[in-house]
Amino acid sequence: MLIVQKFGGTSVGDLERIANVANRVSESKKAGNDVVVVVSAMSGETNKLVEYAQHFSSNPNKAEMDMLLSSGERVTASLLSIALNEMGFPTVAMTGRKAGIVTNTQHTKARIEEINPKAIVSALDDGKIIVVAGFQGVNENGDITTLGRGGSDLSAVAIAGALKADLCEIYTDVSGIYTTDPRIEPRAKKLDKISYDEMLELASLGAKVLQNRSVEMAKKLNVNLVTRTSFSNEEGTLITKEENIMEAPLVSGIALDRNQARISLMGVKDRPGIASDIFNKLAINDINIDMIIQTKAYDGSTSIDFTVPVSDIKDAKEVVDSFIKTGEIKDDSYNEEICKVSVVGVGMKSHAGVAALAFSTMADNNININMISTSEIKVSMIIDEKYAELAVRGLHGAYELDK
Amino acid sequence: MLIVQKFGGTSVGDLERIANVANRVSESKKAGNDVVVVVSAMSGETNKLVEYAQHFSSNPNKAEMDMLLSSGERVTASLLSIALNEMGFPTVAMTGRKAGIVTNTQHTKARIEEINPKAIVSALDDGKIIVVAGFQGVNENGDITTLGRGGSDLSAVAIAGALKADLCEIYTDVSGIYTTDPRIEPRAKKLDKISYDEMLELASLGAKVLQNRSVEMAKKLNVNLVTRTSFSNEEGTLITKEENIMEAPLVSGIALDRNQARISLMGVKDRPGIASDIFNKLAINDINIDMIIQTKAYDGSTSIDFTVPVSDIKDAKEVVDSFIKTGEIKDDSYNEEICKVSVVGVGMKSHAGVAALAFSTMADNNININMISTSEIKVSMIIDEKYAELAVRGLHGAYELDK
Numbered sequence: 180m181l182i183v184q185k186f187g188g189t190s191v192g193d194l195e196r197i198a199n200v201a202n203r204v205s206e207s208k209k210a211g212n213d214v215v216v217v218v219s220a221m222s223g224e225t226n227k228l229v230e231y232a233q234h235f236s237s238n239p240n241k242a243e244m245d246m247l248l249s250s251g252e253r254v255t256a257s258l259l260s261i262a263l264n265e266m267g268f269p270t271v272a273m274t275g276r277k278a279g280i281v282t283n284t285q286h287t288k289a290r291i292e293e294i295n296p297k298a299i300v301s302a303l304d305d306g307k308i309i310v311v312a313g314f315q316g317v318n319e320n321g322d323i324t325t326l327g328r329g330g331s332d333l334s335a336v337a338i339a340g341a342l343k344a345d346l347c348e349i350y351t352d353v354s355g356i357y358t359t360d361p362r363i364e365p366r367a368k369k370l371d372k373i374s375y376d377e378m379l380e381l382a383s384l385g386a387k388v389l390q391n392r393s394v395e396m397a398k399k400l401n402v403n404l405v406t407r408t409s410f411s412n413e414e415g416t417l418i419t420k421e422e423n424i425m426e427a428p429l430v431s432g433i434a435l436d437r438n439q440a441r442i443s444l445m446g447v448k449d450r451p452g453i454a455s456d457i458f459n460k461l462a463i464n465d466i467n468i469d470m471i472i473q474t475k476a477y478d479g480s481t482s483i484d485f486t487v488p489v490s491d492i493k494d495a496k497e498v499v500d501s502f503i504k505t506g507e508i509k510d511d512s513y514n515e516e517i518c519k520v521s522v523v524g525v526g527m528k529s530h531a532g533v534a535a536l537a538f539s540t541m542a543d544n545n546i547n548i549n550m551i552s553t554s555e556i557k558v559s560m561i562i563d564e565k566y567a568e569l570a571v572r573g574l575h576g577a578y579e580l581d582k
Numbered sequence: 583m584l585i586v587q588k589f590g591g592t593s594v595g596d597l598e599r600i601a602n603v604a605n606r607v608s609e610s611k612k613a614g615n616d617v618v619v620v621v622s623a624m625s626g627e628t629n630k631l632v633e634y635a636q637h638f639s640s641n642p643n644k645a646e647m648d649m650l651l652s653s654g655e656r657v658t659a660s661l662l663s664i665a666l667n668e669m670g671f672p673t674v675a676m677t678g679r680k681a682g683i684v685t686n687t688q689h690t691k692a693r694i695e696e697i698n699p700k701a702i703v704s705a706l707d708d709g710k711i712i713v714v715a716g717f718q719g720v721n722e723n724g725d726i727t728t729l730g731r732g733g734s735d736l737s738a739v740a741i742a743g744a745l746k747a748d749l750c751e752i753y754t755d756v757s758g759i760y761t762t763d764p765r766i767e768p769r770a771k772k773l774d775k776i777s778y779d780e781m782l783e784l785a786s787l788g789a790k791v792l793q794n795r796s797v798e799m800a801k802k803l804n805v806n807l808v809t810r811t812s813f814s815n816e817e818g819t820l821i822t823k824e825e826n827i828m829e830a831p832l833v834s835g836i837a838l839d840r841n842q843a844r845i846s847l848m849g850v851k852d853r854p855g856i857a858s859d860i861f862n863k864l865a866i867n868d869i870n871i872d873m874i875i876q877t878k879a880y881d882g883s884t885s886i887d888f889t890v891p892v893s894d895i896k897d898a899k900e901v902v903d904s905f906i907k908t909g910e911i912k913d914d915s916y917n918e919e920i921c922k923v924s925v926v927g928v929g930m931k932s933h934a935g936v937a938a939l940a941f942s943t944m945a946d947n948n949i950n951i952n953m954i955s956t957s958e959i960k961v962s963m964i965i966d967e968k969y970a971e972l973a974v975r976g977l978h979g980a981y982e983l984d985k
Contacts, residue, residue: 194637201638231661234597235604236668243667243675246715247660250653257650258634264646265639272646277724321680 180345181213181303185313185335188222189352190409191255197221200350200409201262204308208268213303215342217313217335218259220251241286245315245325248287249275252312252331260310270308273298275315275323279341280334282316282324289316289324291333291396294341303342311338329390336393340400347402350409353388355416356381358580359433364572366581370431371414374421377431380523380557394418421525429533430524430578435571437518437564439469440489441549444499446509447481453507454483460498466491469519470552470561480509484550486561489515517549520570521559522578534558540577544569583748584616584706588716588738591625592755593812594658600624603753603812604665607711611671616706618745620716620738621662623654644689648718648728651690652678655715655734663713673711676701678718678726682744683737685719685727692719692727694736694799697744706745714741732793739796743803750805753812756791758819759784761983762836766974769984773834774817777824780834783926783960797821824928832936833927833981838974840921840967842872843892844952847902849912850884856910857886863901869894872922873955873964883912887953889964892918920952923973924962925981937961943980947972 184204191197200218207214228247232239253274260272279295302309313331318324326333332349339347354369356378361367373381375398382391388406397404397418407415421427447453454473461468471485487495492513502508527533537558541548546569550561562570575581587607594600603621610617631650635642656677663675682698705712716734721727729736735752742750757772759781764770776784778801785794791809800807800821810818824830850856857876864871874888890898895916905911930936940961944951949972953964965973978984 194634198638228657231597231657232664235601235661235665239664240667240673243660243663243673246656246675246677247664250656253649253653254631254634257646258638260646261635261642261650262638264643270643270646272649274649274726323677 180211181215181342182207183215183217183335183339183342183344183347184350185217185331185348186219186350186409187331187352188219188225190350191218191259192222194258196409197255197258198262201259201266203350203409204259204263205266205268208308215299215303215309215311215338215344216259217311217331217338218252218255219313219331221255224251224254242322245286245323248325249312249315249323252314256310256312263308263310268308269306270310271302272310272312274312275334276317278309278311278334278338280316280337282318282326284318284320284322284324286322286324288327289318291316291326291337294337296338296341299338299342329393332390332393333396336396336400336402336404339402340396345403346405347397348405348407348415349389349393350407351388352408352410353406354408354411354413355406356388356418357432359571359575360435363435363568364433364575364581367575368581370416372417372419372424373431374424374427374525375418376421376556377523377525378418380521380554381432381434389418424525427525429526429530430522430580432523433571433574433578433580434521434523435518435567436521437567438489439486439517439519439561440492441484441486441514441517441561442492442495442499443512443514444483444502444508445480445511447483448507449479449481450507457483457498457502457508460501461495464494464498466495466498470550470559472550486517486519486550516564517561518564518567519559519561520567520574521557522574523557525556527556527558536577537574540573541570544573546570546573583614584618584745585610586618586620586738586742586745586747586750587753588620588734588751589622589753589812590734590755591622591628593753594621594662595625597661599812600658600661601665604662604669606753606812607662607666608669608671611711618702618706618712618714618741618747619662620714620734620741621655621658622716622734623651624658627654627657645725648689648726651728652715652718652726655717659713659715666711666713671711672709673713674705675713675715677715678737679720681712681714681737681741683719683740685721685729687721687723687725687727689725689727691730692721694719694729694740697740699741699744702741702745732796735793735796736799739799739803739805739807742805743799748806749808750800751808751810751818752792752796753810754791755811755813756809757811757814757816758809759791759821759835761834762974762978763838766838766971767836767978767984769978771984773819775820775822775827776834777827777830777928778821779824779959780926780928781821783924783957784835784837792821827928830928832929832933833925833983835926836974836977836981836983837924837926838921838970839924840970841892842889842920842922842964843895844887844889844917844920844964845895845898845902846915846917847886847911848883848914850886851910852882852884853910860886860901860905863904864898867897867901869898869901873953873962875953889920889922889953919967920964921967921970922962922964923970923977924960925977926960928959930961931958939980940977943976944973947976949973949976
């Protein structure tokens with residue numbers, strides 16, 4: 180098998196942990212696999228460098244930031260390569276450039292445009308273990324770029340795709356994807372498999388293990404992704420295409436997102452296009468709207484309720500205020516004491532009644548549902564935040580995820 | 583003027599010192615100069631990375647070491663560029679690769695083969711300050727290389743040569759080149775100017791400010807080199823070609839090298855080629871021989887005395903022992919309690935009596951001279967180490983270097 184293994188910052192957090200990673204990589208190699216390793220910076224290093232830069236400027240040049248930050252992954256890659264070599268395994272450490280990771284020119288948030296895996300393929304042919312510095316690439320001008328948050332995962336998935344690797348293992352301090360957050364529901368079970376689309380829903384709903392960008396790329400390049408822990412030999416969770424999951428459960432998991440706020444606009448002027456005007460202006464200001472409800476009161480006035488991430492409240496309020504000034508909105512209110520619980524499962528596509536069970540579970544627990552949104556594989560409900568744990572545990576039980 | 587400024591590890595040792603360097607660079611720029619800056623890693627960083635590597639291997643792969651160690655200079659270059667930019671100066675940070683520093687493939691001790699200053703020239707044309715990560719280059723395979731000890735000085739001199747810069751300033755924690763070590767002779771004076779050849783002699787005789795490699799390259803490329811401190815505005819010492827020094831003093835400086843040992847071989851077999859055999863074998867073992875004296879005793883037996891750096895004694899003893907085994911050398915003795923004092927000056931070329939004054943000064947101070955060697959611009963004497971300071975002060979006074 181050809182395996183790409185990616186180790187995050189905590190997995191390479193100190194020299195002992197790097198030695199531990201070397202052991203793990205060597206075992207994959209000894210088992211007869213070809214191995215490409217992608218590493219992050221040692222945990223804390225990137226933050227340290229960011230602090231250094233901010234000592235000099237609150238808005239440092241982005242090209243310089245890329246040169247600065249890309250050094251952390253290079254240190255880890257060199258050290259891991261040295262450790263493996265000392266254990267008797269021929270290795271080669273590669274920068275993003277050497278690994279053939281070509282990006283666009285958008286410094287600090289570059290997008291991968293192409294992988295030219297020539298050097299990797301040639302070194303694999305020589306029987307070497309390849310250790311790649313993650314998070315970085317090179318643009319058409321030959322300048323170093325970095326890939327933004329979750330960039331090392333992205334390096335690993337892109338390389339796995341280019342090499343048509345059998346597996347891309349993402350090692351973190353979490354042992355896999357769970358049916359729900361085990362801190363809320365101790366009976367949560369680790370999933371053996373989950374589809375890309377389910378993972379995308381779970382990730383965007385707050386599961387922190389993988390970023391959507393990486394899952395999207397894995398889906399596009401058809402990369403079998405495994406997320407597992409580097410701190411034990413526990414099996415992880417395979418993220419793969421739906422067809423590879425023979426008997427998909429009705430529901431795979433319950434997600435909770437506390438990071439939501441509800442904004443209510445009352446007395447919205449009754450003219451055509453007013454809602455469109457408001458939401459366009461919010462979109463221009465990069466404010467992420469999730470759910471929207473528009474209602475007409477008995478007195479004929481219109482109310483619009485919508486949810487945004489808590490961090491966007493301030494920006495949203497500025498937009499709302501501009502409409503209040505012109506008199507097109509009478510009043511507004513903001514509520515951070517809400518959360519979003521979601522039921523995710525590809526089984527919903529073919530089974531009726533999944534959403535109904537969610538609603539009846541809320542009713543059984545005397546939880547009022549404020550807003551609802553659904554997709555083919557997801558039902559999301561906005562409820563008061565104080566009911567968060569109750570709702571998660573109720574749904575987890577109702578869909579028999581602990582079985 | 584086009585100026586290349588190089589700042590060493592202590593000059594960029596922490597964030598405050600980097601800010602200080604930014605101020606200094608900005609002043610050169612504001613004075614109307616074009617400025618290229620070359621930086622070392624923050625002091626301590628390179629040692630830390632070496633320790634990390636040695637945690638995993640006592641003999642880490644050299645290509646990996648280059649990838650590892652080159653990161654330190656990149657961090658400094660990025661930070662200094664960010665600092666200057668924040669002060670309102672357009673800048674660009676460059677790696678060795680971007681700066682066009684092409685080396686041979688000898689990792690960790692690469693030699694510069696070529697400088698392609700296209701990117702630097704173009705950025706200078708745009709009015710930018712260029713900040714180059716020193717100590718590093720790229721080989722023909724596109725792999726990162728490092729230049730070994732004193733590598734950042736070398737980067738600066740090579741870039742200055744390629745750009746035909748008016749000046750290459752090397753900033754350290756020492757304010758220039760002195761007539762002798764001020765810790766031994768407080769009346770030592772800083773030299774305004776010194777020729778390349780004198781500097782080469784002084785450097786190889788123990789003056790730590792500049793490595794011979796950099797001075798040799800400066801001489802070859804005809805780069806006007808200034809060594810000065812980054813901690814004050816004190817003028818430094820210009821190292822330039824002899825023709826640029828209008829009135830060269832007879833003697834420029836007195837050097838002291840305590841790092842010498844004397845090896846005496848007694849009862850050396852009287853056959854043709856024996857000395858050549860011994861010194862060939864020492865050379866093959868990379869042992870640096872400095873002075874040699876061969877004497878014939880009244881009884882007809884031959885003695886050979888020579889000096890080596892203290893660190894080479896052990897290896898030299900092994901070679902000597904192999905001749906003792908075969909009976910070609912009867913006896914040996916080792917003496918570390920010696921030192922070498924040298925009088926250096928281009929003025930010697932045209933003035934007689936310089937060496938004689940050195941010898942008579944030793945005699946006046948009742949110091950016995952064990953061995954002597956001379957070159958066109960240098961007289962070196964091996965004496966007992968206990969007379970080191972006495973000799974240095976005596977010679978400093980005799981040549982009126984305190985005047």
